[in-house]
Amino acid sequence: MAFDYDLFVIGAGPGGLAAAKKAASYGARVAIAEQEALGGTCVNRGCTPKKFIVHAADVALQDQLAHSYGWSDCKRHFDWTKFIKSVHQEIENIHGSYLDQLQKAGVELIPSKATFVDPHTIEIHGRKVTADKILIAVGGHPLKPEIPGIEFSISSRQMFDLPYLPKRLAIIGGGYIGVEFSSMMNALGCEVTLIDRDEMILSGFDDDIRSCVQEGLSKRGVKFIGNSTAKEIKFSEECLLLTISDKSEKIITADTILVATGRAPNTKNLGLEKVGVSLGEKGEIKVDEYSRTTQENIFAVGDCTNRMQLTPVAKAEAIAFADTVFGKKQQKVSYDYVPSAVFARPEAASVGMSEAKAKEKFGESVKCYRDRFQPLLLQLTQDEQQATIKLVVEGESERVLGAHMVGENAADIIQSLAVAIRKGITKQDLDETLGIHPTSGEEFHLFE
Numbered sequence: 001m002a003f004d005y006d007l008f009v010i011g012a013g014p015g016g017l018a019a020a021k022k023a024a025s026y027g028a029r030v031a032i033a034e035q036e037a038l039g040g041t042c043v044n045r046g047c048t049p050k051k052f053i054v055h056a057a058d059v060a061l062q063d064q065l066a067h068s069y070g071w072s073d074c075k076r077h078f079d080w081t082k083f084i085k086s087v088h089q090e091i092e093n094i095h096g097s098y099l100d101q102l103q104k105a106g107v108e109l110i111p112s113k114a115t116f117v118d119p120h121t122i123e124i125h126g127r128k129v130t131a132d133k134i135l136i137a138v139g140g141h142p143l144k145p146e147i148p149g150i151e152f153s154i155s156s157r158q159m160f161d162l163p164y165l166p167k168r169l170a171i172i173g174g175g176y177i178g179v180e181f182s183s184m185m186n187a188l189g190c191e192v193t194l195i196d197r198d199e200m201i202l203s204g205f206d207d208d209i210r211s212c213v214q215e216g217l218s219k220r221g222v223k224f225i226g227n228s229t230a231k232e233i234k235f236s237e238e239c240l241l242l243t244i245s246d247k248s249e250k251i252i253t254a255d256t257i258l259v260a261t262g263r264a265p266n267t268k269n270l271g272l273e274k275v276g277v278s279l280g281e282k283g284e285i286k287v288d289e290y291s292r293t294t295q296e297n298i299f300a301v302g303d304c305t306n307r308m309q310l311t312p313v314a315k316a317e318a319i320a321f322a323d324t325v326f327g328k329k330q331q332k333v334s335y336d337y338v339p340s341a342v343f344a345r346p347e348a349a350s351v352g353m354s355e356a357k358a359k360e361k362f363g364e365s366v367k368c369y370r371d372r373f374q375p376l377l378l379q380l381t382q383d384e385q386q387a388t389i390k391l392v393v394e395g396e397s398e399r400v401l402g403a404h405m406v407g408e409n410a411a412d413i414i415q416s417l418a419v420a421i422r423k424g425i426t427k428q429d430l431d432e433t434l435g436i437h438p439t440s441g442e443e444f445h446l447f448e
């Protein structure tokens, strides 16, 4: 049977775009459907606009340091409305450049919602098209707890469209999104209360990292309430009232309530039940190690498969899929040493195993090296904030299983260490490599 396309991609986020371009580079006839804007969550309401806010907040923090560095009269005024307008303009520029890339690659863009009719047929705006292979890259959406008054809260999506900065911000969920926004919004002048059902923020990260970031945020004035869940939100003329269950019940007064309690795959209303694509417990698309679903010609990558919700992971899965199916080079993604960062101040980044995970797997042969120090940048100031670095090693050879850091440039430092750790280096390799002085990164080469 002759199909309209060799590959039809649903969703033009990082996963879908990478797969479409790579498959086209192998000569495949490719179309991609996108119901919103090119770039998906990452470009429009995630990584990119978030990092711009991180930079805006850093300017405010630099102002606080300036006095200690001999500057005076550093008072400046921050205009959120003007700033967020520039962010949206830059995002439009990115859309333009993505469109250009698709055109150059020969990929047809269909700006519409796509749904399945049968395993080889897609419906877009009442029109049916056919494809030999179909890739689902539809991403995810914020999950909100089902509590009375939840409609008065917002998700990270609306944070990028706030008309003005709230005076009091309550955040439910102390994971990546909650911690990043608590840090940025605090630096920009909001009073932030962060709530998590766990005892500490950033579950899943190494405990030393969690406590160091939590301590750093507290020192800056972010109020953290652990072991708590939201019970109810009430609207009043002046504010929102958030009831949380702590040891007892507490009411928090806020102007805006951000819910950041995780994200769920966008797998409803796609017609998946018609085509034999099975879902897991959280609605994620079940795939094998080559991203093939339970239907032979249909594949899925990125957040909708709920493997690791990170942009580089979605891209890597997409490229491995295109290489395997269209490039005839079987490729799978290794999830063992995926570095990640939390762009808070202090910044946190990790690669490999936490101490707890390593001990679970290797028991008593695991050893940790850790150091806490005041970064040079802060030594002239009253800010006693500490940086933390930690290595998790195993066995007599002291093979490095994980590296963790909180402090200035943690993401960039861990990014470089990730290559070496993936290649199986030992602590001695780090000892024998000279550091660059004076930096925080050199501390990884100076453990005793």
Ligand SMILES: Cc1cc2nc3c(=O)[nH]c(=O)nc-3n(C[C@H](O)[C@H](O)[C@H](O)COP(=O)(O)OP(=O)(O)OC[C@H]3O[C@@H](n4cnc5c(N)ncnc54)[C@H](O)[C@@H]3O)c2cc1C
Pocket (backbone or CB within 6 Å): 010, 011, 012, 013, 014, 015, 016, 033, 034, 035, 036, 037, 038, 039, 040, 041, 042, 043, 045, 046, 047, 048, 050, 112, 113, 114, 115, 137, 138, 139, 140, 156, 177, 266, 270, 301, 302, 303, 304, 308, 309, 310, 311, 312, 314
């Ligand atoms: C606030 C926030 C900050 C983040 N920060 C980072 C970060 O700093 N670093 C990092 O690595 N990750 C970050 N992430 C995660 C990252 O954004 C995601 O992991 C990544 O975008 C996943 O890519 P994807 O292609 O799987 O899905 P998405 O980027 O979600 O793209 C899916 C696309 O599919 C489209 N779509 C859905 N259904 C259909 C349909 N039926 N028809 C047509 N189109 C459809 C959607 O409109 C969307 O554009 C962040 C996420 C959030 C929410």
Ligand SMILES: NC(=O)c1ccc[n+]([C@@H]2O[C@H](COP(=O)([O-])OP(=O)(O)OC[C@H]3O[C@@H](n4cnc5c(N)ncnc54)[C@H](O)[C@@H]3O)[C@@H](O)[C@H]2O)c1
Pocket (backbone or CB within 6 Å): 145, 172, 173, 174, 175, 176, 177, 178, 180, 195, 196, 197, 198, 201, 202, 203, 228, 229, 230, 260, 261, 262, 263, 308, 309, 310, 340, 341, 342, 343
């Ligand atoms: N820098 C980055 O790479 C980055 C930034 C943002 C988001 N992301 C990705 O997006 C995903 C989603 O982010 P997220 O922060 O929404 O999820 P998350 O899974 O990182 O954190 C959710 C937090 O909410 C808490 N929680 C859940 N239900 C709760 C409740 N009812 N009451 C109180 N607390 C509750 C959990 O204990 C957890 O700490 C992340 O897992 C990550 O993969 C990455």
